[in-house]
Amino acid sequence: MIPLEQIDAAIKGQPSYRKAQIYRALFTNTCSSWREATDLPADLRAQLTQSAPLAIDSRFFESEDERSIKALTRLADGNYTETVLMRAGSRNTVCVSTQVGCAMGCVFCASGQNGFTRNLTFEEIVGQVLLFARKLKAEDRVVTNVVFMGIGEPLLNYDNLIAAIRFMNRKDTLDLGVRRFSISTSGISRGIKKLAVEDSLAVNLAISLHSAINEKRAKLMPVDQRTRTGLLAANLKEYFAKTKRKIMIEYVLLEMNTGREDALALRDFINEMGAAYVVNLIPLNENDGSNHKSPDRRDLYDFKELLTELKINHVQRHSFGTDIAAACGQLAGRTDASPARTRNAR
Ligand code: SF4
Structure with missing residues (x-):
C-alpha cells in the first residue's frame, strides 16, 4: 500500500x-x-x-456515534483487509490487521472463520496507519496509538510486524514512540520470547487469555491447544521482567468462563505470572457462526464482584463500533461487511 x-x-x-x-x-x-x-x-x-x-483503495464506514471508522481496503492481489480508527478524547487509535484471515480459529471471533490466506507485507501494515493519518490530518488531528488487534495473529507475521513498528517509530516517518504500540497475541510462545529481547522495543503486550483453565481455553482457542497456561504465565513473566510493560489480559465475557472456578483460576494465573497487569473484560460480539453466549446480568455482576474480592485488577472495556462490525472479534475482511446501520463515510 x-x-x-x-x-x-x-x-x-x-x-x-x-x-x-x-x-x-x-x-x-x-x-x-x-x-x-x-x-x-x-x-x-x-x-x-x-x-x-x-x-489506497478503501471504503470507509462510520459508526452512528462517530467514534469509530472502519476501512475496508482492497489489496493489490484482490484480497481485502480491515482497519479501524477509534477516537476517545485526544486519543486516536488505529487497530491494524496483520494477516489476511487468521489460522487460530478462536470460536468467538469472525476473523478466523474463513481460515488463513496470507501474511500482510510490511508496506500493507504501515499503509493501514497512513490511511487514517491522512483522514485525521483533514481534522488537524494525528494518529496517537496503534494496536495490532485486527485480523490475524501478529506474532505469526513477526518480521513484517517488527519492521512496521520500527519504521513508524522513526522520526522521519510517523514518529510514534514505542509505548504507543500494543500487540495482542493469542499466546504464541516463541513470539513472546523473541519480542522480549528485541532491542529498544518495549511495546505493550496484550494476551488473549479468555480462560485460565487449560481445557476451557483449548475449546475457545482450538488451534493452539499445546500452549498451556503455565507456559504462557512464564513467557509473560519474562516479558515483564525484560520490558517493565504492564501486561494486558484480554478476557471475553462468556457464559462458560465467568463462574467461580474461572475467577479462582484467573487469580492463580496472575500470581504465577508475577507481573504488573490489568484484566480487560470484553463484551462478546455476536457474529455469524458463534454459538457462545454472554453471561446474564446477574452472573456477570457476581463475576465482577468476585474479581474485586480476589483483588484482581480489572476494567470493563467499551466496545467500539459494534454497529459497523468493527468491534473486537467482528473484523472479517468481507466485502459485504457494511451492515444496514452504517453509512459510507468517504
Ligand atoms: S481472536 Fe485473534 S487470534 Fe483468534 S481468530 Fe481472531 S484474529 Fe485470530
Whole structure:
C-alpha cells in the first residue's frame, strides 16, 4: 500500500535530500497524491504518479456515534483487509490487521472463520496507519496509538510486524514512540520470547487469555491447544521482567468462563505470572457462526464482584463500533461487511 521500493527506484541518482523531501510529503504532510508534494520538481512528481501511486483503495464506514471508522481496503492481489480508527478524547487509535484471515480459529471471533490466506507485507501494515493519518490530518488531528488487534495473529507475521513498528517509530516517518504500540497475541510462545529481547522495543503486550483453565481455553482457542497456561504465565513473566510493560489480559465475557472456578483460576494465573497487569473484560460480539453466549446480568455482576474480592485488577472495556462490525472479534475482511446501520463515510 505504500510504494517504498518504487519510490527508491524513482529517485535513484537524485540529490540525497530528495528522500527526506519525499518522506516529509508522505508522512508529515500525509499527501495522498504526488500533485500535493509541491516541494518536488514537476517531472519527478509526474514520474512518481506513474510508477509509485499513493492512492489506497478503501471504503470507509462510520459508526452512528462517530467514534469509530472502519476501512475496508482492497489489496493489490484482490484480497481485502480491515482497519479501524477509534477516537476517545485526544486519543486516536488505529487497530491494524496483520494477516489476511487468521489460522487460530478462536470460536468467538469472525476473523478466523474463513481460515488463513496470507501474511500482510510490511508496506500493507504501515499503509493501514497512513490511511487514517491522512483522514485525521483533514481534522488537524494525528494518529496517537496503534494496536495490532485486527485480523490475524501478529506474532505469526513477526518480521513484517517488527519492521512496521520500527519504521513508524522513526522520526522521519510517523514518529510514534514505542509505548504507543500494543500487540495482542493469542499466546504464541516463541513470539513472546523473541519480542522480549528485541532491542529498544518495549511495546505493550496484550494476551488473549479468555480462560485460565487449560481445557476451557483449548475449546475457545482450538488451534493452539499445546500452549498451556503455565507456559504462557512464564513467557509473560519474562516479558515483564525484560520490558517493565504492564501486561494486558484480554478476557471475553462468556457464559462458560465467568463462574467461580474461572475467577479462582484467573487469580492463580496472575500470581504465577508475577507481573504488573490489568484484566480487560470484553463484551462478546455476536457474529455469524458463534454459538457462545454472554453471561446474564446477574452472573456477570457476581463475576465482577468476585474479581474485586480476589483483588484482581480489572476494567470493563467499551466496545467500539459494534454497529459497523468493527468491534473486537467482528473484523472479517468481507466485502459485504457494511451492515444496514452504517453509512459510507468517504
Ligand atoms: S481472536 Fe485473534 S487470534 Fe483468534 S481468530 Fe481472531 S484474529 Fe485470530
